[in-house]
Amino acid sequence: MRDKVRTADGRILTVELVGDPRGSPVFLLHGTPGSRLGPAPRSMVLYHHRMRVITYDRPGYGGSDRLQGRRVGDAARDVAAIADRYGLERFAVVGRSGGAPHALACAALLPDRVTRAAALVTLAPPDAEGLDWFEGMAASNVLAYSTGTADPDELAARFVVRAAHIRENPVRLLDELRAELTHADRMVVKDAGVRAMLLRNYREALRTSAYGWIDDALAFCNPWGFDPASIPGEVLLWHGEQDVFSPVGHYHWLAGRIPGVTPVLEPAAAHFDALHALPRVLRWLVEE
Secondary structure (H helix, E strand, O other), X not given: OEEEEEOOOOOEEEEEEEEOXXXXXXXXXXXXXXXXXXXXXXXXXXXXXXXXXXXXXXXXXXXXXXXXXXXXXXHHHHHXXXXXXXXXXXXXXXXXXXXXXXXXXXXXXXXXXXXEEEEEOOOOOOOOOOOOXXXXXOHHHHHHHHHHHHOHHHHHHHHHHHHHHHHHOOHHHHHHHHOOOOHHHXXXXXXXXXXXXXXXXXXXXXXXXXXXXXHXXXXXXXXXXXXXXXXXOEEEEEEEOOOOOOXXXXXXXXXXXXXXXXXXXXXXXXXXXXXXXXXXXXXXHHOO
């Protein structure tokens, strides 16, 4: 079911609800760039495990209004607004890739509502003390985040051009990434079903503008608005050791600071292997 939710400040968020309407609610926060149409288990799997998954377009993506200058921590406010709309007092939350820092924000800033949280292939905050933030990172991400820190207007201009090309032909984004994909990532992305899903996801993400992508990138390389060490509940941290988009050093830094962490590091896995881990993570989130 697709729906529109209005926030307290008047913005519209486009929401998708799948699975068992009476099942355990789980917010699934999409990657970057991404949309509510990103990777998720099929409805029959969700019904089998009695889960209801709620996804939404982050501000500036797909059918959601932009929130200019948003921080990672602002996601907690939007998730709370959606939960209120559907009468969900308690819920779990998971984010993959660009959605993972936003899932951590919900765990930190909504401690009385988030039952469990999971972050798959996440970045660490840019002010992470003792972490070489760019070590092991793909050149495209280094360029984007360093530009976002030094010259946000230049980053925005570049992403507007990239988004226009990808909007015309979403295959361009996969083509851009191909040179930096590890062998493990290429094995995942070459699957026809995965590619079709990713292309549908990218097309919807950038359908109206590049603002979601721009604002995500700027949010990641600026203060997040919360401290991961303040997360009080259980957090599953899943990572592939071969990841070049969210390097493994980020995983180790967070694993050493989140008090209730369950760390899972897969030695042979990389960034897109998180797609295969997602069903297991969802089951963990709703375990009694």
